Amino acid sequence: MPCKICERKAEKELCGLHEEARSTLFRKYEVWRKSLNLSWTEYLQEIRKNAYAGLWVKEVASYLLASNRMSEQDVPRSSGVAMDKV
Amino acid sequence: MRTERTLILCEKPNTAQRVAKALDGYGKPREKRLDRVPFYEAERDGKELLVVPALGHLYTIAPKETDRNIYPVLDFDWIPRHAAERKAAETRAWIEAISKLSHEATEFILATDYDVEGETLGYTILKYACGSKEKDARRMKFSTLTTDELRTSFTHLADHIDFTTVEAGLCRHFLDALYGINLSRALTIAAKSWSGRFTVLSTGRVQGPALRFLVDREKKINSFVPTPFWSISAEVEINGSIFEVEYEREVIERRGEAQAIVEACRAKKGKITETEVKEIQQSPPLPFDLGALQTEAYSLFKFTPKMTGDIAERLYLEALISYPRTASQRLPPSINYVAIIESLSRSSEYNRLCAELLGMKQLVPREGARQDPAHPAIYPTGSLPERGLSGSERRLWDLVVRRFMAVFGEPCLKRTMKVCIAVDGHRFYLWGRRVLKEGWTVFYKSFLKAEEVLLPRLEEGQEVAIKRIELEDRFTKPPPRYNPSSLLKKMEEEGIGTKATRASIIDTLYNRGYVTEERAVVSELGFDVIDVLDKHCPEVISVGFTRELEKSMEKIQNGKERMETVINKAVTHLGPVLEKLKEHQEAVGQELSVAIRKAHMQRRMVGVCPICGVGKLMIMYSRQTGKQFIGCTGFFKGLCKASFPLPQTGNVEAARRSCRDCGWPMMRVHVKSRRAWTFCINQGCPSKGGRK
Numbered sequence A: 001m002p003c004k005i006c007e008r009k010a011e012k013e014l015c016g017l018h019e020e021a022r023s024t025l026f027r028k029y030e031v032w033r034k035s036l037n038l039s040w041t042e043y044l045q046e047i048r049k050n051a052y053a054g055l056w057v058k059e060v061a062s063y064l065l066a067s068n069r070m071s072e073q074d075v076p077r078s079s080g081v082a083m084d085k086v
Numbered sequence B: 001m002r003t004e005r006t007l008i009l010c011e012k013p014n015t016a017q018r019v020a021k022a023l024d025g026y027g028k029p030r031e032k033r034l035d036r037v038p039f040y041e042a043e044r045d046g047k048e049l050l051v052v053p054a055l056g057h058l059y060t061i062a063p064k065e066t067d068r069n070i071y072p073v074l075d076f077d078w079i080p081r082h083a084a085e086r087k088a089a090e091t092r093a094w095i096e097a098i099s100k101l102s103h104e105a106t107e108f109i110l111a112t113d114y115d116v117e118g119e120t121l122g123y124t125i126l127k128y129a130c131g132s133k134e135k136d137a138r139r140m141k142f143s144t145l146t147t148d149e150l151r152t153s154f155t156h157l158a159d160h161i162d163f164t165t166v167e168a169g170l171c172r173h174f175l176d177a178l179y180g181i182n183l184s185r186a187l188t189i190a191a192k193s194w195s196g197r198f199t200v201l202s203t204g205r206v207q208g209p210a211l212r213f214l215v216d217r218e219k220k221i222n223s224f225v226p227t228p229f230w231s232i233s234a235e236v237e238i239n240g241s242i243f244e245v246e247y248e249r250e251v252i253e254r255r256g257e258a259q260a261i262v263e264a265c266r267a268k269k270g271k272i273t274e275t276e277v278k279e280i281q282q283s284p285p286l287p288f289d290l291g292a293l294q295t296e297a298y299s300l301f302k303f304t305p306k307m308t309g310d311i312a313e314r315l316y317l318e319a320l321i322s323y324p325r326t327a328s329q330r331l332p333p334s335i336n337y338v339a340i341i342e343s344l345s346r347s348s349e350y351n352r353l354c355a356e357l358l359g360m361k362q363l364v365p366r367e368g369a370r371q372d373p374a375h376p377a378i379y380p381t382g383s384l385p386e387r388g389l390s391g392s393e394r395r396l397w398d399l400v401v402r403r404f405m406a407v408f409g410e411p412c413l414k415r416t417m418k419v420c421i422a423v424d425g426h427r428f429y430l431w432g433r434r435v436l437k438e439g440w441t442v443f444y445k446s447f448l449k450a451e452e453v454l455l456p457r458l459e460e461g462q463e464v465a466i467k468r469i470e471l472e473d474r475f476t477k478p479p480p481r482y483n484p485s486s487l488l489k490k491m492e493e494e495g496i497g498t499k500a501t502r503a504s505i506i507d508t509l510y511n512r513g514y515v516t517e518e519r520a521v522v523s524e525l526g527f528d529v530i531d532v533l534d535k536h537c538p539e540v541i542s543v544g545f546t547r548e549l550e551k552s553m554e555k556i557q558n559g560k561e562r563m564e565t566v567i568n569k570a571v572t573h574l575g576p577v578l579e580k581l582k583e584h585q586e587a588v589g590q591e592l593s594v595a596i597r598k599a600h601m602q603r604r605m606v607g608v609c610p611i612c613g614v615g616k617l618m619i620m621y622s623r624q625t626g627k628q629f630i631g632c633t634g635f636f637k638g639l640c641k642a643s644f645p646l647p648q649t650g651n652v653e654a655a656r657r658s659c660r661d662c663g664w665p666m667m668r669v670h671v672k673s674r675r676a677w678t679f680c681i682n683q684g685c686p687s688k689g690g691r692k
Helices: A016-036 A040-049 A055-066 B013-023 B091-103 B116-129 B147-155 B163-195 B207-222 B255-265 B290-301 B305-317 B337-344 B351-358 B391-406 B441-447 B484-494 B502-511 B524-536 B543-557 B563-583 B585-604 B633-637
Strands: B005-010 B030-034 B037-044 B047-053 B059-063 B076-080 B107-111 B228-238 B241-247 B269-282 B412-423 B426-437 B463-475 B605-608 B616-621 B628-632 B643-645 B651-658 B665-670 B677-680
Touching (some): A016 A040, A016 A055, A016 B228, A040 A055, A055 B207, B005 B013, B005 B116, B013 B037, B013 B047, B013 B147, B013 B305, B047 B091, B059 B116, B059 B163, B076 B091, B076 B163, B091 B116, B163 B563, B163 B585, B207 B502, B207 B524, B207 B543, B255 B426, B290 B391, B290 B484, B305 B391, B305 B502, B337 B391, B351 B391, B351 B441, B484 B502, B524 B585, B585 B605, B585 B616, B605 B651, B605 B665, B616 B633
Parallel strands (some): B005 B107
Antiparallel strands (some): B030 B037, B037 B047, B059 B076, B228 B463, B269 B412, B269 B463, B412 B426, B628 B643, B651 B665
16 A cells, blocks of 8 residues: 555555654654643644654644544544544 | 886876886986876886886776676676776776886886775786786885885885785775675666666665665654754843853743743843853864864865865875875874974965974874874875965865864863853853963964853852843754765764775765755655665665674784685675565565656656646656656646746756746756756746846
């Protein structure tokens, strides 16, 4: 199956490189939430325009926002904040 | 009776000219030519000398199996370069000339560069072109091409060439060919068998691990998620002057907390609670080895390591600096410090500095731990340029001269002052720096940044006003990209490649399209090559094994290991890897072909179409005329008909920047033997002033 973002070979929906970026993105949400009190969507929007965020991270953020995949399973469980509306 | 003639074999034509001039009793050797190949007849102490140049390596190692579609190849031979490389046709004349001249000689002296490559190329020429004279030849050893040193080395000839160094050199060439040819063939054949198109893909014993460093770093950068934090920026006023101060914590994790600090200190008065004065000594820098020279030249002048290596080589051939391919950080007294400095003082630029050095009681250089058995650290010979140097040559020579002087300097003495200011329970620090004694920095001033911060007289208990205090939104930064200089340093630290090969390996990564831009950005192709190798044969991009081989070659040079053992080890290591690649040829080919196609498409992309703003501009070819032009991808959907003409000669590529005047994409054109130029695709661009 090709990666939904870059069309590289992928086992699930994303290739290894974008999968790694996604897991970092999820892991770091907790830090952003505590520092800036952002919702998941706001976080993704911020990441997308941040100058220091990596290219693959931005691509994953755009993909998640564009594919409207903000369902419960996509938001990091540890966040403990109210979910955005889908 | 046959005249006694000594053939002196040099590495390059200008070395031969210098050697001949230095050795000829009257300093006027006769230049002759044999089929375009220059050589020199000289006379010294009644002996006739034939000084003959090579053209670098005249022989190369090549696989016995010449069909490029076959691998693995494990049998290699040394053959003339012209028989293996199309671009080396002129070496045929040189081999023939050396061969002819060797028949006239009764004695042989090798006077190539005194290092592994010099010894190896000399050995192969003596063996194959001169009729197995490698065992009879004696050796001139020198680190500079000055007349004095060349004469001394001619008087004190070594009885034979250095055979362990030769063995190490032959082994390195064999291993490079074994890995490079087999792995590159495996990748190229796999890609070709899948796509039917031929694209040269390469990897090698050192190239693979070097690319891996870049890929690993690129992955970290591309997957980087910054962490937000805040810092405080503040200034205080003391006796009417404004000074920047540092808040006690560099990182504040919560915005609210940082805001509270700002509010608490705004427009307040603070009190100096403590002043701490320290004196620090800064030792002179170490003499340059090649790696340090390349790093410094990159940081000061943005010269790539390869460029620095090439310029240094030219300066060596002009006898202006010592042999640059050295790992030594030592300057032995035998180079005669005083003579060099006295000689440099003839230049008005260095006259005053030289007088200062010559006025010192004793000249003792600061030295590092690293030694090179063949050469000292890089130093100026004292000779002044005989011709006008180019800008970059002049800068590099000046750097070597000033560094040489600086290593003899006294330590620089600085006083730092740290002042603690308490404001409402918060602490700020004010830093002052003052140079007490310039020491070695006098000689190296033009390459140092002035960093003095002079503070007024301050006392504990003194009040100071916070003039400005602000909150700064900050983010953690990704690790920096490697540049050619930091990659070279990394390779050096990891012990892969040699001082002579690292710079050209970095260049190859760029030439193959694995890496682009000055701050090495790995291309899709670079990622995919490492991906494929990692999946099917991670052993060949392992730094560990490459490092082990480098150490083995060092051992060969020191006579502690045999070439055969190392070669057997490498063949045993590589054999299964190649089998595996062959087994998975189809999968490897498919993955690489996709990457090549993507890279090819990427090269054709110019940018967003400025006409429709939706489609992308691309280099296209007309089906009717075959001519190249720029067209919008929107054309295929019937959305945009934008098209722009392109020159039909040379290599045209996107310049990856926008026009300053109109913001449209720029293109770059490379035409052979002309300087590349860029142009804006907009025919109505104001920069063209009405020209189309």
